[in-house]
Amino acid sequence: MLEYTDKIREIAARLLKEGTVEMVIGFRKGTVPMMNEPCFVTDAGDVDRLIWDGNCGVNLANYLMDRKEKIGIVAKGCDARNIVTHIVENKIDRDQLFIIGVPCTGMIDRRKVAAAVDGEILEVSEDGHNVSVRGQGFEKVLNRQEVLQQNCSLCIHRNPVISDELVAEEVPEQQGVDRYADVRRIEAMDPEEKWNFFDDLLSECIRCYACRNACPLCYCPTCFVDESRPQWVGKSQDPIDVRTFHFLRAYHCAGRCTDCGACERACPVGINMRVFTKKLEKDCLEKFGWEAGLTTDARPPLDTFRPDDPDDFIK
Amino acid sequence: MSEWEPKIVSFLCNWCSYGAADLAGVSRMEYPPNIRVVRIPCTGRMDPKFFLAALREGADGVWVSG
Amino acid sequence: MGIEPGRIQFSWVSSAESTKFVQVVKEVTETVKALGPNTHFVKHEAKVA
Structure with a gap:
């Protein structure tokens, strides 16, 4: 991990000195253990603030949206996939970015x-x-x-999918991981069991929206939860409103979520809301053969139509 | 209370099923009175929040028809 | 998500197919009737003491 830090600093200093980028986004040590913070470096003299270790779980792609300057960004596997998603969704231009790829070995929970x-x-x-x-x-x-965070122990895209420079040799990808065991377990439940399962899962939720704010996919100018005319989701702590929020948030991530785990990491009460996004991820993979953020050349399944799209649910 | 009847919120595409519903009416066909029709400009207007809003407000079923 | 399959249904009816429309309305109503009232997702107004 120490080599990574040195290499990140070296690349960042070079980029800033040469003027390739105006800002480097990386991590610095947090004020409490295991909570590294995003760090924005604009001066080559400040690169020593940058570090890398197993607590860099925040998804830095979140800080790229609609930026105008040239940016160097430190990206692990999932960050890189979210950067691809941003490029596909026109939230940032590929030419603006210098991606410092970090082959990742998983983040600590x-x-x-x-x-x-x-x-x-x-x-x-x-x-x-x-x-x-x-x-x-x-x-x-x-x-x-x-x-390790659960999503990291199930990760099969540890190396950045796009990068301009890697800080180290690629790490071997994990083979033969069963990524959807927990989703299958929920799928097998009958409606009543599911209802109770989700009741239990979401009972702690305080509607702080930390999961939404930590998510690089959530960039709508007005989020559906903040809309009041019309108001689709009640703003109360009522279990139905809480559930509506979580389901709709997950649906907005369908075909886009890279399972980076930022939502779960940000949750102050430790709700495993990744079971929702994972279900949609599994559906996308099974029905459309799609995994989010792997390439800038293909359009995501939800904005394309193919004659062979599954439609057996329509009478 | 007499026998329970379901309330079904139906979202009908202006150009397809809404037209079919209109035609059914013009042709004086009979069908169950349980559906409450919401006309949408196209099935592409559907949004998961409509389903949840309908159920939350007490619908027993939701039917989307293009 | 705890909603019974069948409570939410999709279909495709052309604007010329009034017979199919009537047919589908009947089917949908029957299915939902068989499921009984929706109890799960309904939001109950908060009781004011």
Whole structure:
């Protein structure tokens, strides 16, 4: 991970010095452990603020929309796919971007780490295989694979799909992962069970919209939840309104979501709302053979029509 | 209360099913009175939020017809 | 998502097919009738004490 940091700094300094880009978007250390923050560097002297480790789960593609200047951006596999989605949706021009690709080995789930120890965590460091956690009066070493975010342990696109320069050799992609086990489990439920399952899943939701704000796909000038004329979604804590919000948010991500996990990571109450987007991701893959953000050459399934599109639900 | 009858919100495309409904009316055909018709300019106007809004407001079924 | 299949239906009827329209209305009504009232997604007004 340390090599990554050095290489990112080196590339960023070069880009800013040569004037290839006006700004580099990357990560800096957060004020609390395991919470790295986005960092915008405009001066070559400031590149030492940039870092890389397993806590860079925020999706930086979120900060690209409608920017006018030339930007260098640090992108792991899922960020790169979201950048592709932005390019396809005309939210940014490919020529404006210099993509610093980071072959990713997965991001650490801070909740799993916190659950593995007692007491407040003061410092977390990692090498390739282990994560060392230090707090008041304890120290513990955890297996890195076991504390990865769930979407990262299921990821099959760890290397950036587009990049101008990679910070390291590509990492081997994971083979034979069963990505949709949890979706299949829910699909097998009958309507009553599903209803109860989602009731339980969403019962904690406080409608803070952190999942929406963290998501690089959510860039509508007026979000459907903020609309009041007509008001399609009630603004209350009523379980039906909460459910409506989550279903509609997921539908807006259909065929676009890259399963970067930013929504789940941002959730203050730890709702696994990825089960919704994952279901749509699975449907897109099965019905249209589509995975979001892999190429700038193809149009997404929801804005194209093919005579062989599945239509067996229509009488 | 007499026997329960479902309320079905139907979204009909102006050019297809809405026309068919009109023709059915002109031809004095009989069909169940359970549907409440919403005319949409095209089935492409449909949005998941319409389904959820209809159900939320107490519809027993939603029918979309192009 | 906890809504029974059949509560939401899609069909395609041309504007000349009034017979099919009547047929489909009957089918849709029958299916929903068989499912019974929708209890799940209905929002109940908050009770004011």
